[in-house]
Structure formats: structure tokens, C-alpha cells
Amino acid sequence: MHINPDHFLTTPEGRLTTRERNTWAWQQCLSVLPEALAAALPDSKLYVLVGAQGSGKSTWAKERQAQEPRCVIFDAILVQRSERAPILAEAQRQGVSAVAVCFHTLLSDCLARNAKRPADEVANEQDLRNVFAAIEFPGETEGFANVLHVGGHDA
Numbered sequence: 001m002h003i004n005p006d007h008f009l010t011t012p013e014g015r016l017t018t019r020e021r022n023t024w025a026w027q028q029c030l031s032v033l034p035e036a037l038a039a040a041l042p043d044s045k046l047y048v049l050v051g052a053q054g055s056g057k058s059t060w061a062k063e064r065q066a067q068e069p070r071c072v073i074f075d076a077i078l079v080q081r082s083e084r085a086p087i088l089a090e091a092q093r094q095g096v097s098a099v100a101v102c103f104h105t106l107l108s109d110c111l112a113r114n115a116k117r118p119a120d121e122v123a124n125e126q127d128l129r130n131v132f133a134a135i136e137f138p139g140e141t142e143g144f145a146n147v148l149h150v151g152g153h154d155a
Contacts, residue, residue: 001072003029003033003073004061004076005022005025009022009025014119015121033074034090036072037094038094040071040072046073046087048078048101050084050100050135052077052131053114057076057101061073088143092143099144099147100144102148105151114128
């Protein structure tokens with residue numbers, strides 16, 4: 001299962017974001033997570049994607065879902081440890097191995113990809129820059145069974 005707040009923000013008219021709708025979308029993601037993990041096979045994994053908008057998270061998620069159809073992917077920016085904590089806690093409750101996937105995409109690439117998105121999916125540039133600057137990359141001490149790194153580092 002591919003869990004992404006954007007899925008809950010999509011309307012027939014396109015993606016609609018407000019502070020209230022964003023909060024609601026996150027609540028929806030966290031509410032479907034227990035059921036998704038319970039339905040996962042015992043050897044399935046939960047992939048928790050960490051990276052700025054435009055870093056390639058959703059593309060990676062689609063490719064991984066094709067390779068591992070029974071995995072659960074939580075696809076959001078998740079840049080702060082506090083944002084990942086409830087996701088990790090649920091994985092631990094369910095006995096599902098959690099893997100962090102860290103996207104080390106150059107800021108310039110994130111900005112370029114963001115600019116090419118449909119108008120209703122474009123992130124505010126300053127918000128994207130703020131997210132990029134605020135990323136706390138996870139480690140195994142945070143509770144992940146493994147940490148995967150995708151892409152090169154910003155120099």
C-alpha cells in the first residue's frame with residue numbers, strides 16, 4: 001500500500017490544499033497505517049520516505065511497489081524525527097520492519113522538478129527550501145531496521 005497525504009488532498013478539480021485539509025490528510029494517513037501494516041505479510045517491510053518535495057520519493061515508491069507489491073510505503077516529506085515517531089511506533093506494535101529511505105537530491109534538482117509539476121501540485125518555493133534545510137536524516141538508533149540512501153549529497 002502506498003500511503004501519501006497528497007492522495008487525500010486530490011479532488012475532481014485537482015489537489016486542494018489548505019492548512020485544515022493538510023491536517024486532515026495526515027490524520028487519514030495515520031488512520032490507514034495500522035490496517036495496512038496488519039494486512040502486510042510477516043516478511044513485508046514498511047518504507048518511510050524522507051526527503052524534500054521533488055526529491056523523487058513518489059517515483060521511487062511506485063517503482064518499489066511494483067517490485068514488492070505487499071510492502072507498505074509511507075510517502076511524505078517526514079523531515080523531522082517527531083513526524084516519523086508515530087509511524088515507527090505503529091510498525092513496532094505490528095511487528096513490521098521499518099526501513100528509512102533518505103533522498104539526497106540536490107536542492108536545484110528538487111526546485112527544477114517542482115517547477116515542472118502541474119500547477120495544483122507545485123510546492124511553494126520557500127516552503128520547499130525550508131523543508132530541504134530542516135531535514136533530520138534518520139539513523140538506526142531512531143528505530144529503523146535499516147536506512148537506505150538514494151542519490152548524492154548537496155555540496
